[in-house]
Amino acid sequence: MRGAASLLAAVLLAGCAGSGTFSGSATVAQLEQRLGAPAMRWTAADGSETLAYPEGPPGYRTWFVRSDADGRVIARDNVLVAAQFAKIRPQMSEEEVLRLLGPPVPQWTTYFEARDELVWEWRYCDDWNEPARFDVMFDGRTRRVRSTYAASEDLRGLNGFGDFRGWCSH
Known part of the structure; x- marks a missing residue:
């Protein structure tokens, strides 16, 4: 790939x-x-x-x-840029999100039963050229956007220790 x-x-x-x-x-x-x-x-x-x-x-x-x-x-x-992420609004449908961002990473799609929430996730390079993740949280029943969340992989503790900015420069 x-x-x-x-x-x-x-x-x-x-x-x-x-x-x-x-x-x-x-x-x-x-x-x-x-x-x-x-x-x-x-x-x-x-x-x-x-x-x-x-x-x-x-x-x-x-x-x-x-x-x-x-x-x-x-x-x-x-399309995996901050300006595009800013277009995601509460109550958007899954189809509307797909037309803005394309498919999420399948193995990072998660359903949280206790919250009745489906989370889609994309990896991108943030404005500081660091690996980051963008999440869209959907209501599990209506399949409409509840909220979004973005953070660098370093802030999420996904990189361990070290400087991973070079990954985004390729």
């Missing part, structure tokens, strides 16, 4: 101009031929698509690749 993420980054960066747009004529079909099927995909009413490619399993980025109605790739963005 790490090789696929590296290949994705190389393909996406090779076709990028500044500001997250693509030059040339890369297509979704070409992207999928090189990288395989995305983890998730959405088609808009106008025929444009968004494809989600997480680096993973517990990678630091999830790339959303957007295409126009003709299947030409027009943009790519890492």
Whole structure:
């Protein structure tokens, strides 16, 4: 999977101009031929698509690749960033969260019976270039967002001792 993420980054960066747009004529079909099927995909009413490619399993980025109605790739963005997390609001549905962040890390999805709460978790690089985790807590019955939580892995005690900032610089 790490090789696929590296290949994705190389393909996406090779076709990028500044500001997250693509030059040339890369297509979704070409992207999928090189990288395989995305983890998730959405088609808009106008025929444009968004494809989600997480680096993973517990990678630091999830790339959303957007295409126009003709299947030409027009943009790519890492959605595991603070500005995107800030869009998560109480009462959002699971589907709305997926469309903002892509799939959570499956092995970190947890249900807490005593609180009737489902927690989804993503790994990302925070503003200080440190490995961090972002959690969305859903009401177990309604499957609507209750709250969110973000903290560095170091603050959560997940890194042990040492400086892990270099992990986010790759």
